[in-house]
Amino acid sequence: MKRLAQALLVLLVVVAPASAQGPRSRLLVTVADTTGAVIPAATVRVLGSEDATKVTDPLVGHTAADGVATFAGVVPGRYTLMAEFSGFDVGILRDVPVRPGDNKHVIVLKIQGIQESVTVGQEGQAAAATRAASNFGVALSADQVDSLSDDPDELARQLNDLAGPNAIIRVDSFEGLQLPPKSQIKSVHVTRDQFAAESANPGDTFIDVITQPGVGPIRGGITLTTRSAALSARNAFAPLKGPEQNDRYSLNIGGALLKQRSSFSLNINGSTQYTAPNIYAATPGGATRVETLLIKTPVDQRNVSALADYALTRDQTLRLGFYDNHYNQQNLGVGAYDFPERAYSTRNISHYFRLQEAGPIGRRVFINSRFLIGVFGSSSRSAVEAPTIRVNDAFTSGGAQQRGGSRQAAFELASDVDYIRGMNSWRAGVQIDRWSSRSDAETNYLGTYTFASLDAYNAGQPALYTRTIGDPLVTDSNVQMGAYIQDDVRVSKGLTLSPGVRYSRQTIVSDSKAFEPRFGVTWAPAAGGKTTLRASAGIFHGWLWTGIYEQTLRLNGVRQRDLVIINPSYPDPGAAGVVAPSNKYLLGNVGLQRNVRYSAGIDQTLSRSLRVNVLYNYIDQTQLPRGLNMNAPVDGVRPDPAFANVIATVTDAELRRHELYANVNFNLSPQGQSASGAKFDARRLTAVGSYSLIHARRNADGPFDVPPSGTLSTEWGPGPADMPYRFNVSLNSTQLRNLAVSLSLTASDGTPYTLTTGRDDNQDGIINDRPPGVGLRSLRTTPQWYANVRMAYTLTPGSTPGAPPASVRYKFGLFANVTNLTNHTNLTGFSGVMTSPFFLKPTAATSPRKFDFGTTVSF
Numbered sequence: 001m002k003r004l005a006q007a008l009l010v011l012l013v014v015v016a017p018a019s020a021q022g023p024r025s026r027l028l029v030t031v032a033d034t035t036g037a038v039i040p041a042a043t044v045r046v047l048g049s050e051d052a053t054k055v056t057d058p059l060v061g062h063t064a065a066d067g068v069a070t071f072a073g074v075v076p077g078r079y080t081l082m083a084e085f086s087g088f089d090v091g092i093l094r095d096v097p098v099r100p101g102d103n104k105h106v107i108v109l110k111i112q113g114i115q116e117s118v119t120v121g122q123e124g125q126a127a128a129a130t131r132a133a134s135n136f137g138v139a140l141s142a143d144q145v146d147s148l149s150d151d152p153d154e155l156a157r158q159l160n161d162l163a164g165p166n167a168i169i170r171v172d173s174f175e176g177l178q179l180p181p182k183s184q185i186k187s188v189h190v191t192r193d194q195f196a197a198e199s200a201n202p203g204d205t206f207i208d209v210i211t212q213p214g215v216g217p218i219r220g221g222i223t224l225t226t227r228s229a230a231l232s233a234r235n236a237f238a239p240l241k242g243p244e245q246n247d248r249y250s251l252n253i254g255g256a257l258l259k260q261r262s263s264f265s266l267n268i269n270g271s272t273q274y275t276a277p278n279i280y281a282a283t284p285g286g287a288t289r290v291e292t293l294l295i296k297t298p299v300d301q302r303n304v305s306a307l308a309d310y311a312l313t314r315d316q317t318l319r320l321g322f323y324d325n326h327y328n329q330q331n332l333g334v335g336a337y338d339f340p341e342r343a344y345s346t347r348n349i350s351h352y353f354r355l356q357e358a359g360p361i362g363r364r365v366f367i368n369s370r371f372l373i374g375v376f377g378s379s380s381r382s383a384v385e386a387p388t389i390r391v392n393d394a395f396t397s398g399g400a401q402q403r404g405g406s407r408q409a410a411f412e413l414a415s416d417v418d419y420i421r422g423m424n425s426w427r428a429g430v431q432i433d434r435w436s437s438r439s440d441a442e443t444n445y446l447g448t449y450t451f452a453s454l455d456a457y458n459a460g461q462p463a464l465y466t467r468t469i470g471d472p473l474v475t476d477s478n479v480q481m482g483a484y485i486q487d488d489v490r491v492s493k494g495l496t497l498s499p500g501v502r503y504s505r506q507t508i509v510s511d512s513k514a515f516e517p518r519f520g521v522t523w524a525p526a527a528g529g530k531t532t533l534r535a536s537a538g539i540f541h542g543w544l545w546t547g548i549y550e551q552t553l554r555l556n557g558v559r560q561r562d563l564v565i566i567n568p569s570y571p572d573p574g575a576a577g578v579v580a581p582s583n584k585y586l587l588g589n590v591g592l593q594r595n596v597r598y599s600a601g602i603d604q605t606l607s608r609s610l611r612v613n614v615l616y617n618y619i620d621q622t623q624l625p626r627g628l629n630m631n632a633p634v635d636g637v638r639p640d641p642a643f644a645n646v647i648a649t650v651t652d653a654e655l656r657r658h659e660l661y662a663n664v665n666f667n668l669s670p671q672g673q674s675a676s677g678a679k680f681d682a683r684r685l686t687a688v689g690s691y692s693l694i695h696a697r698r699n700a701d702g703p704f705d706v707p708p709s710g711t712l713s714t715e716w717g718p719g720p721a722d723m724p725y726r727f728n729v730s731l732n733s734t735q736l737r738n739l740a741v742s743l744s745l746t747a748s749d750g751t752p753y754t755l756t757t758g759r760d761d762n763q764d765g766i767i768n769d770r771p772p773g774v775g776l777r778s779l780r781t782t783p784q785w786y787a788n789v790r791m792a793y794t795l796t797p798g799s800t801p802g803a804p805p806a807s808v809r810y811k812f813g814l815f816a817n818v819t820n821l822t823n824h825t826n827l828t829g830f831s832g833v834m835t836s837p838f839f840l841k842p843t844a845a846t847s848p849r850k851f852d853f854g855t856t857v858s859f
Contacts, residue, residue: 025098027071030106031063031083031091039109042085044069049095053077076100083107092420094366095358097317101259105314140188140688146740146792155179158744158788159188159207169207172319174354174372174412179209180305181250181267186210195520195536195599197484197500198416198429211321213254213263213307220253221811225854227273233823233849235278242276242292246852254307262310270302277335280829280843281395284458288837289395293340297331316359325350331383333400336829336844337393343383344400350376352410369415379405380441388448391457392758392767393836401446404472406439425488435546436477444468444562449570450767452759453835463760464767465568470560474553478546480506486518494524504541504592508549511591514541530605534615542593548625548649548703549587557584557643564644564765581644583765585704586630588648594623610666617659624653626700632710632764644765645706653700653712655719664689684734691727696720701776708762708769717775718752725749742790750781758835771834779840784826786847790817811858816851823849
């Protein structure tokens with residue numbers, strides 16, 4: 001009898017009437033008990049599970065006599081469905097896809113011993129107390145996503161302006177991927193508090209970009225963009241404005257392949273651009289050479305990307321993506337101190353395929369599995385083959401000495417499994433990454449003379465001669481793995497405890513003790529969930545960069561060597577260059593970077609339109625890589641005379657970092673509200689503001705950088721990311737019908753840089769010496785700020801004013817992007833070399849004003 005009832009329930013759902021409802025959807029949720037009997041008067045809540053579907057309040061309904069709750073006009077996307085009835089456990093279906101037309105789902109409730117009554121206000125409190133809620137971050141509205149640039153490079157810069165320069169972009173849960181075309185982006189969310197066991201890095205700010213194939217009928221579009229060289233501003237350090245071009249195109253098409261089962265999108269993008277480099281350097285006679293070169297620096301790029309999804313079952317969805325990218329550059333390496341003969345060209349290719357399968361299994365388990373495999377390659381070629389002449393921060397001439405290239409293969413396999421039972425929400429998962437490389441890239445194969453000053457150059461007295469000799473071919477591979485488990489324990493409606501642990505392992509590092517306990521508390525003290533408090537603590541481990549390992553394989557004193565001659569003869573280093581001692585590099589006693597992190601924050605909804613959050617982090621990073629010279633001269637004598645410097649990478653450096661982030665989200669038009677048909681609607685205004693303060697202190701530079709004093713105690717100085725202030729404000733207005741205006745302002749303090757004497761004072765063959773008592777990065781550049789604006793006017797022939805965007809068939813748009821609207825001069829290129837004629841002076845300006853115009857057609 002029980003099986004018959006369940007069969008009848010399934011039959012009821014399958015044969016329920018299904019008819020297309022246009023761009024909106026109808027959701028029918030049947031609630032039943034374990035015997036298959038339907039439950040009338042059950043409460044059903046529908047909550048958006050992604051940025052595009054989240055609304056201020058959940059949709060709430062009740063089942064009718066037939067056990068079905070009906071929700072009409074639902075925006076297509078993914079939702080969490082909750083069903084409740086007195087005397088039963090709460091039933092949950094997570095990440096349920098809702099497609100155009102009718103969508104039918106069944107929630108089965110199990111009898112519980114304790115009855116509960118849940119109100120809408122309490123649900124708001126419970127949602128706010130969930131660790132995975134969108135608190136402590138920034139979610140871009142659909143209008144704000146539309147206002148972003150169509151230029152992929154500019155788009156990445158805009159996202160980093162919003163989140164901060166160290167943010168990591170994730171595309172559909174994959175890190176390190178190229179940004180998709182804007183037409184494929186469904187939502188963008190900036191997440192700051194990453195204390196969960198699944199997170200590999202301490203306090204990383206993630207920019208989560210969610211893509212989607214086409215939805216509904218087949219549609220497409222064409223976008224063309226060009227830069228007006230006539231309206232672009234001249235660089236403040238250039239005597240005249242050189243030739244410039246930036247033309248881009250994008251074609252996309254997508255939509256449903258099989259109704260309510262499969263969809264796709266295909267994008268083809270390309271660009272052709274060039275600029276003219278500017279020389280700002282010293283001449284041997286002591287004059288300053290300021291010149292706009294009449295050579296071009298072409299950049300050609302083409303990209304093809306394809307996405308598709310397929311509903312394997314009612315709940316399980318398979319998503320596939322393919323990317324092919326070619327990126328070629330010429331006349332790189334020219335400009336600033338570098339003369340025209342320093343030019344070289346590069347060619348980069350990447351091909352990768354990704355696959356994702358996700359969906360619930362039953363009503364308690366949800367699985368999200370991801371796989372990526374790719375091939376990446378690069379090659380370089382110098383325009384002139386000649387030795388390099390470098391006068392520290394004065395000028396550099398001679399060849400670029402770049403040739404050869406590399407080819408890498410990579411794959412990533414990851415899977416998360418969520419299991420919900422009672423007050424516990426478990427997540428367990430694993431991620432495995434493998435990287436293999438074959439490289440014959442070469443640099444400095446013809447030798448480099450380094451002069452401390454112009455006077456030394458004019459006297460023909462170089463401080464150093466170096467040259468790399470030997471076979472550059474090297475192959476290597478690396479595997480890194482992380483496994484984790486975490487439980488979000490719902491102690492009460494407003495309180496969630498999140499204990500967890502992660503284990504990390506990397507094959508090139510003999511560190512097998514990388515266990516990482518984590519603990520977080522999320523508390524929403526009031527009904528309605530307007531206030532959320534969060535605190536966390538945990539240990540994290542960072543990976544050793546594979547480039548360090550490759551360097552120790554290549555320049556190991558056998559395969560390749562770095563010849564070093566101190567105070568050589570010039571222009572010929574002499575016969576001594578053949579037998580001179582050489583540098584070699586080793587992988588010393590290394591472990592995985594260890595980070596202890598503490599965090600606390602508050603997220604407050606002040607009104608329906610205004611929300612703010614503040615987050616503080618403290619991170620103590622130890623076991624950071626730095627260089628240790630195992631053959632440093634003692635009283636001018638090397639312990640091993642057969643070698644010059646023997647530099648081992650060891651992990652005993654440290655960084656201490658305080659971070660403060662604040663975000664403000666203002667939206668006069670609540671999410672989910674459709675635009676009105678009026679010519680002017682004052683409510684169509686949104687704004688996002690962010691502020692950050694980072695105070696960092698570090699006692700080392702890079703993995704092969706040796707302290708000139710031989711000890712880390714003299715090295716303490718501001719960390720590379722130390723930033724007393726940085727803020728970004730973005731304002732987006734669609735108040736005038738058909739016109740969208742976006743204005744953003746970004747400002748920050750200067751970045752730290754290091755003071756050096758410009759000489760090899762300790763005669764170790766490394767020119768990195770500083771005055772006594774001066775640590776790393778003791779200097780700071782000047783502050784920077786710039787404003788950008790984007791205006792887009794869109795015509796929708798044949799549509800009704802105020803109609804939902806998804807229902808508009810044809811669109812024709814004109815847009816203009818202006819970067820650095822006021823042409824504010826942001827100084828850069830400061831020299832910290834005391835022997836440089838430009839000591840403490842700027843030599844360049846970044847991002848003079850640029851005008852880009854374009855048109856887009858959608859059908």
